[in-house]
Amino acid sequence: MLLGTGGTVGQGTVWPLSLLAFTAATRALSFPRGQLGVTPHPPCQSPHLHPLLRRHVKPKKQHEIRCLGKVLQRLSQATGCDRVVDVGAGQGHLSRFLAFSLGLSVTAVEGDGRLVSLAEHFDQELLRELEKAQARGYSRRLPPSQRHPNTTPDPTDPASLCPRRPQHVAGWLDPQAPGQEFLLAPTPGPALAARNPLAGPVDSEQVLLTGLHACGDLSVALLRHFAHSPQVAAVTSAACCYMKLSTCPEPTAPSLPGYPLSTWVAGLPGHTLSYRAREAACHAVEEYTERLRRDSECLRIHCYRAVLETLIQAADPSKKHLGVQTVKKAHTLSFPEYARLGLTLVGLDSAAVPLDSESVCAMLCQQHKVVAFFSLVLLLAPLVETLILLDRLLYLREQGFQCALVPLFNPRFSPRNLVLVAARVPLDAVLSGLDKDIREDEDTVRGGVEPSGQGQG
Numbered sequence: 001m002l003l004g005t006g007g008t009v010g011q012g013t014v015w016p017l018s019l020l021a022f023t024a025a026t027r028a029l030s031f032p033r034g035q036l037g038v039t040p041h042p043p044c045q046s047p048h049l050h051p052l053l054r055r056h057v058k059p060k061k062q063h064e065i066r067c068l069g070k071v072l073q074r075l076s077q078a079t080g081c082d083r084v085v086d087v088g089a090g091q092g093h094l095s096r097f098l099a100f101s102l103g104l105s106v107t108a109v110e111g112d113g114r115l116v117s118l119a120e121h122f123d124q125e126l127l128r129e130l131e132k133a134q135a136r137g138y139s140r141r142l143p144p145s146q147r148h149p150n151t152t153p154d155p156t157d158p159a160s161l162c163p164r165r166p167q168h169v170a171g172w173l174d175p176q177a178p179g180q181e182f183l184l185a186p187t188p189g190p191a192l193a194a195r196n197p198l199a200g201p202v203d204s205e206q207v208l209l210t211g212l213h214a215c216g217d218l219s220v221a222l223l224r225h226f227a228h229s230p231q232v233a234a235v236t237s238a239a240c241c242y243m244k245l246s247t248c249p250e251p252t253a254p255s256l257p258g259y260p261l262s263t264w265v266a267g268l269p270g271h272t273l274s275y276r277a278r279e280a281a282c283h284a285v286e287e288y289t290e291r292l293r294r295d296s297e298c299l300r301i302h303c304y305r306a307v308l309e310t311l312i313q314a315a316d317p318s319k320k321h322l323g324v325q326t327v328k329k330a331h332t333l334s335f336p337e338y339a340r341l342g343l344t345l346v347g348l349d350s351a352a353v354p355l356d357s358e359s360v361c362a363m364l365c366q367q368h369k370v371v372a373f374f375s376l377v378l379l380l381a382p383l384v385e386t387l388i389l390l391d392r393l394l395y396l397r398e399q400g401f402q403c404a405l406v407p408l409f410n411p412r413f414s415p416r417n418l419v420l421v422a423a424r425v426p427l428d429a430v431l432s433g434l435d436k437d438i439r440e441d442e443d444t445v446r447g448g449v450e451p452s453g454q455g456q457g
Contacts, residue, residue, distance in 0.1 A: 023379060030382035031389065031418060033286075033411045050161055052126050053101060057093050060413050064238075065094045067408045068212055068419065070437055071236055073102050074430045075208055075423060079233040083207040085109060086166070087173055087222055088214040092119030095166040100126065106166035107207075109173065116170045123165045130163060173221045206233040213416055216244030217258040223392055224256075226422060227399055234423035238408070240416045242388055243279035248272060262394035265387070273384060275321075280377045281384040284415035288378055292371075298331045302374050303367040307335065307360060308342045315348050322346050335364055385418070392420055402427045406434070 049062055057065070076082050082104050086095045089108035096119075099106040110116050209232050211222050219239040226235040245258035259273065260266040291298050305324070312319050327333070327341050340350040354360070389405055396403040401422050409417035421427065 026379055026383050030386045031405060031407070033382065033407055033417060049097065050101060052129050052161070053097055055125070056091065056122060061093055064212060064409055064414055065097045067438060068094065068210070068236060068238065069097050069102060070434065071406070071408065071419070071421060071430070072098060072104070072208060072210060074434070075234045075236070075421075076102075076104060078425050078427075078430050079206065079208070079423065081206045081208055081233045083107070083205060085207050085209050087209065087211045088218050089119065089168070090115050092122060092166060092168065094210070094212050095119070095168075096123065096126065099164050099166040100161045103162040103164060105164070108166045108168045109171055110168070111170070111172045113170045116168050119166075119168050123168075126161075127163060127165065130161060173218060173225075206231050208233055209235040211237050211239075213238050213240040215241040217246055220245070220258040220261060220392070223261070223396065223420070223422070227396065227401065230424075233425070234421070237392075237420045238416060238418070239389070239392075239420075240282065242281045242385065243275055245278060245388070259388060260391050262391050262398055264394050264398070265391040271387075273387070277380075277384050278388070280381045281388065282416070283378055283381055285378050285381055286412040286415065288374075290412075292375070296331075299371050300367055301330050303364060303370040304330060304335055304338050305342075306370050307363045308339055310363065311339060311353055311355075311360070312343070312346060312348065315343075315353050319346055319348075335360070389418055389420065396420075396422050404431060406431065408438075 049057075049066060054062060072084060076084075084095075084098055084104050084106045086092075086098070086106060086108045089095050089110045090112075092108050092110075092115075095106045095108035098104045108116075108119060110119070209222050209226055211219055214222060214237065219237045222235055222237050226232045242259075246255065247257050247259050259278075260271055265271050290296075308324070309321075312322065324342055325345050327338055327345075330338050333341075336355040339353070339355050343350040343353055393403055393405055402425065403420065403422035404427055406419050406421055407417055408419040411417040421430070423430065
């Protein structure tokens with residue numbers, strides 16, 4: 001009941017008034033997370049994406065790129081700009097959709113050279129399939145960018161795709177540099193300068209910046225480049241990994257913090273957010289609520305991790321709060337099985353650590369307390385995320401920009417669903433009717449295609 005939207009807890013159960021008031025306050029002060037105009041349903045294979053664009057893409061990601069693509073398409077129409085720079089592009093799924101399906105000119109920036117190579121491989125694969133389809137006699141039609149907006153093409157027709165592949169760049173975003181120099185090469189050298197999407201003259205063609213779940217300070221860097229570079233007509237930012245934000249640097253430090261950004265939040269007493277608070281804001285509140293309702297076996301994972309932390313610190317006090325790699329299907333394992341894997345991941349000998357002692361068994365019996373504690377943590381999580389995103393919103397508004405926070409994705413399947421949209425033009429036309437567009441898409445999806453499973457939260 002505390003994490004959900006209300007309901008009974010059990011006959012005769014009465015919550016403390018202070019806890020009920022605390023719950024009401026956290027909900028009232030948090031940004032609404034319900035997706036625009038949509039009743040929650042599991043994401044499924046989208047009939048609005050060409051089958052070739054669904055390859056290698058989980059339903060969750062299909063849902064995200066389709067929704068974000070709609071916003072970028074509207075921004076392109078409002079600004080008259082068809083150039084998009086996708087930062088933190090990963091395997092290029094969003095870039096591929098924007099280029100091949102929407103006909104936009106896309107530069108995909110990714111710091112991991114392996115992902116850049118994989119993205120280029122997927123592009124080539126798609127182009128080969130298009131050539132095969134055209135050889136089988138499909139007629140060519142107008143490219144997406146030249147079609148009437150009310151025209152609904154057959155999404156399975158290869159002619160509905162534009163053979164305009166994205167340009168992939170291996171590079172890192174420099175949050176301190178001006179727009180013309182905003183990329184750093186993975187290795188030193190002059191090769192990157194010619195491919196920098198903002199390397200032209202100051203009065204050259206504008207671009208749209210986007211980052212789909214850009215990690216930590218990367219999302220902040222996008223906003224700073226938008227604010228400081230007139231070449232950036234608009235920006236969309238879906239954030240993640242708040243615990244990786246830089247905070248409160250020393251006065252002599254050359255870099256700017258990822259939090260706080262705005263003058264207003266920086267002036268608030270007690271605005272500091274701990275690593276633990278920022279990490280909690282990254283958890284999937286809706287997913288955990290469903291686990292509580294089902295009394296899911298997955299609830300034991302947090303107790304497992306808490307006991308493992310105790311064992312790690314007992315074995316080596318210097319190994320505190322380590323980022324232990326996720327153990328797959330941990331809820332299906334016994335604790336000794338889980339602990340052996342976890343201890344190995346942090347470089348400890350599991351054979352030297354007692355895993356079935358009375359003290360370990362006593363801690364495992366406290367699972368209900370761990371669940372209660374974690375539930376209270378998640379009650380605060382949306383409030384922490386709200387403060388971080390409100391800080392970014394205020395940063396842009398302090399400088400006079402049009403901006404808005406949009407609950408664009410379904411929070412049950414894409415927990416970081418709030419997208420910050422900012423532009424140098426009025427946003428009314430961009431956001432007006434967006435909820436109707438998304439609702440119509442989702443209705444078509446539910447009516448025409450059976451769900452095929454959900455992606456990671």
